[in-house]
Amino acid sequence: MPQLLLELFSEEIPARMQAQAARDLERMAREKLAAEGLLPEALTAFAGPRRLTLVAEGLAAAQAERHEERKGPRIGSPEQAIDGFLRSTGLSRDQLIERDGLYFAHLHKPGRQTAAIVAEMFDAIVRSFPWPKSMVSGVSKLRWVRPLQRILCVFDGEVVPFEVDGHVSSDLTEGHRFMGTGQAFHVRNFDDYADGLAKNFVVLDPEERKERIRDAARTLCFARNFELVEDEGLLDEVAGLTEWPTPVMGDMDPAFLELPPEVIRTSMRVHQRFFAVRDPLTGFLVPHFIAVANIEAADGGKLIATGNARVLTARLADARFFWQEDRKVRLEDRLQKLKGVTFHAKLGTMYERVERITALAGQLAAYTGASPEQVRKAARLCKSDLGTGMVGEFPELQGIMGGYYADKEGLAPEIIEAIRWHYKPQGPADDVPVQPVAATLALADKLDTLVRFFGIDEKPTGSRDPFALRRAALGVIRILLAGRVRLPLKIVASDDLISFFADRLKVLLREQGQRHDLVDAVFAQGDDDIVRIVSKVNALEGFLGTEDGKNLLAGYKRAVNILKAEEKKGALATGELNSSAPGEEGALTNAVGHMEVEVEKALEKDDYEAAMQALAALREPVDAFFDKVLVNSDVPTERENRLRLLMKVRDAMGRVADFSLVTG
Amino acid sequence: MASRCPTLASERQQRVINKGCIGRFGRVEAKVGGPYGPATFFCACEQPQILKAPMPDKPLSFQDLILKLHDYWSRQGCVILQAYDVEVGAGTLNPATVLRALGPKPWKVAYVQPSRRPADGRYGENPNRLRQHHQYQVVLKPNPPNLQELYLGSLEAIGIDPRVHDIRFVEDDWENPTVGAWGLGWEVWCDGMEITQYTYFQQVGGLDVFPVAGELTIGLERLSLYLQNVDSVYDLRYNDEFTYGEVFLANEQQFSAFELEVADVDVFKRQFEDMERQVPRILEARGRKGEQLVLPAYDHVLKASHLFNIMDARGAIAVAERQSYIGRIRDLCKRCAEVYVAQQGGNA
Incomplete structure (x- = not known):
């Protein structure tokens, strides 16, 4: 073909x-x-x-020849209508087909070339x-x-x-x-x-170009006992800049290795599209780089390597200038400059943001167990690096440079780490700060963003999330979970924002292969403590995976259906349960009473495994009850008591989760 | 202009109406009028032939680099202009680019423009940052279809052999908000070094640029550092007798101190406002032939822009004010652009 x-x-x-x-x-x-x-x-x-x-x-x-049947006017329609149909189809009257009181046109379209x-x-x-x-x-x-x-x-x-x-x-x-x-x-x-x-020296397929670059770059490194610092994003880019990609290794002045490795790598990647090279044993950068040229030069790429090296030298000399100059001003003394930096037109300056984060971080310290003094100190200084020359040149090094400068000022290691890590995690694959001061500052940074943008109604819609609020919320959830920080979100977050967190949590659990319907079941109780919610979800998921759990859920649903049907007829009678009911009814009454006590005890201790065990004890009596006892008794007092009993089962179980929202 | 278009496919398309060519790029309608007489028709179907110059056998001095480029672009039919004598931050701001890019008329120009960036002042102590550097600027309107080849020809003319040096076109969209201009193009890399900003202008002064002007901007110091293989701009051979430092070091030292420390911000602020007020006043006046005085008006926009740059370098402009200053300059520039286009007989 x-x-x-x-x-x-x-x-x-x-x-x-x-x-x-x-x-x-x-x-x-x-x-x-x-x-x-x-x-x-x-x-x-x-x-x-x-x-x-x-x-x-x-x-x-x-094309194959195409047949089409087109419906026309009714037989006996005005002449005008029929003529119009003939014109639009290009047929004559005798070519029309009559069926079901209508005219039809059969059109044959010859296939085009x-x-x-x-x-x-x-x-x-x-x-x-x-x-x-x-x-x-x-x-x-x-x-x-x-x-x-x-x-x-x-x-x-x-x-x-x-x-x-x-x-x-x-x-x-x-x-x-x-x-x-x-x-x-x-x-x-x-x-x-x-x-x-x-x-004619063109590799057509981008995948093949990438392969070529990777292979040749690795070989160049291997030959000198080095290791390529792999970078998929950079690989994609250089494969799009070259038709005949030819990696060459160049040398860098070893004196530049005194610069932070992040600076060297960023300068290489952002400015020059170079790959960095490291020592496979120590993991430290070595004073070389891989540039990917678009030609195989007659001199083996010597001129290209030296040319590229000179450009890198100029770039790194600039970086070294910033590295030296920036350290002449203390982070504390850079704070005032943030008054001139707008964070967002409606949300004031970066200085005001620092003040808010400092206050919030101090408040959060009570929940994270971090030293409030250290947290506040770190918070005050965390945005100061925005005014440095280095971050001006490489915005992606914000936080990281602040950490380095704090280190040079001799600040406490916890504070250094907090400044360095407070933007993290920046994506689902990024590390989460767990050290208490760092975790607290990272939480305060993100919560301030979320609370403020929700406050001015800048919520993400569809694919639009210009302020990366989804990422911030997910970051908060991951930090809380990683540090097992028991933070009641309601102290800072509106209802809107809490349900936004619930959505993010569902997404996170779904990605981890967990059941996200259980998040709804737990959130419905108005809980705002992410750690507790996830513990409950985990315990619940475990429980619903057992025979007891499955059967109890079935029993619960049956009870709820009966109650719903009855509620339609009128309000259900309230009042005390008959504590001396006979047989299975009595057994269930006792079991529910016992379970309620056990569940309360377990919940008090946040022991969800125990709460699930208490629920599990209900399974047999519930099954037996439905098996042997007719709820809809002819005797009104019996019927009322049994309905009350089912309500009690529903409500007692509801202390653990809203099982009506469990879909499975 | 050719009477027959060589790229046309069929005899039917060979019709040539007046001097306009219906060819590969369609006919360009030009409106008649303007102080320079009726706009000409032109045909961009023809690819200009590249008139090569021999490759030099030793690294060019700073001065010879300029002369070689002048020679090359002169061969391609460009007007070789002297630098504009009002301070500008970039060669683009020279009216030979900003204004001539507008309107329907063809234009070919090359010139060296000293470009002042007070904020880059380093007191002559940094080997490759300068408060005043020199840009080599080429504008061809409309850009010929083989502008890339013409450009590569200029590299060969100054001794850059693309078979041993890695020349690449890396996406870099150019934008100059103070003149309401933007275009798409690349930064051209030679062995990883940016040697040229290559742009197809799409808008200037907020107005569409059509026919499109192709602009090449070359940072001469940086390119010269590369060609001469030296590390400090002050060590460049200006010619065989003088170094770049001998010519410009004192200039860098004194102006850095002036612009970063000494310049009186209040005076500059007043002058800025004076310039700003002059522009509408000049545009309201009329010349001997009843024409609006857009060229002097534009000079005042340039002066305002330079005053702003100095105030900015002094750190006298708060972040919030910055946008407002840029907006004011852009508005002035836009008014000049509109008047200029009207004088040229409107946009094509």
């Missing part, structure tokens, strides 16, 4: 946009082909610095491509990510002729900007294409 090949050749596409562009191209082509009834056997898209490529295997040479469909399709795709940012160039109004240079489109070995804003399709492409022949070459199919590109 014929093959379709498209290449959109342009000036350099930003690396960060390439993967999505390939996905978009594939998706748009798939949808448009499917809409025309063309289903390729395989569809693949590749993106690189200068080209977006699509190859579709096994496309039919033409695939090439013609493809030409229209790519024209539409090029004109409506969803680049995150696009531009016009020269005197052309065609929007593309950077100037589009050429369109290659071949179907079944032949050029598919079309033109988009002056770009006429052809079977031509070209190779590497510097290493290729510099001549455009003709292509008949994908094999031809890939082969021609390889001969």
